[in-house]
Amino acid sequence: MTVPVEHLFILSAILFAIGTAGFFLRRNVIIVLMSIELMLNAANLAFLAASRMHTLEAGATEASLQGPLFAIFVIVVAAVEAAVGLALVIALYRNQQTVDLEQVTALKN
Helix, strand or coil: CCHHHHHHHHHHHHHHHHHHHHHHCCCHHHHCCCCCHHHHHHHHHHHHHHHHHHHHCCCCCCCHHHHHHHHHHHHHHHHHHHHHHHHHHHHHHHHHCEECCCCCHHHHH
């Protein structure tokens, strides 16, 4: 059984909306970074669904590799973002003793 491409796009939009809401409504740095990760995963799902839709519309017997290549690129960017984000959270906590964005006004020594 195959999941329709439209359902994948709807799921991607829902995930992106949840990530956007988490990014704008939360004040904890860790939750903000998790929301960004959720938005990147939603973009990955959209890339893969678009690749599958293009393959189905073209009637090609072999799958297009453009969607999965974009998804791998986004995964690499997300891994780098997670590493940099974790380093920033650790530095913020060491200097300010908090990860609440409202209590942090500047990153000074």
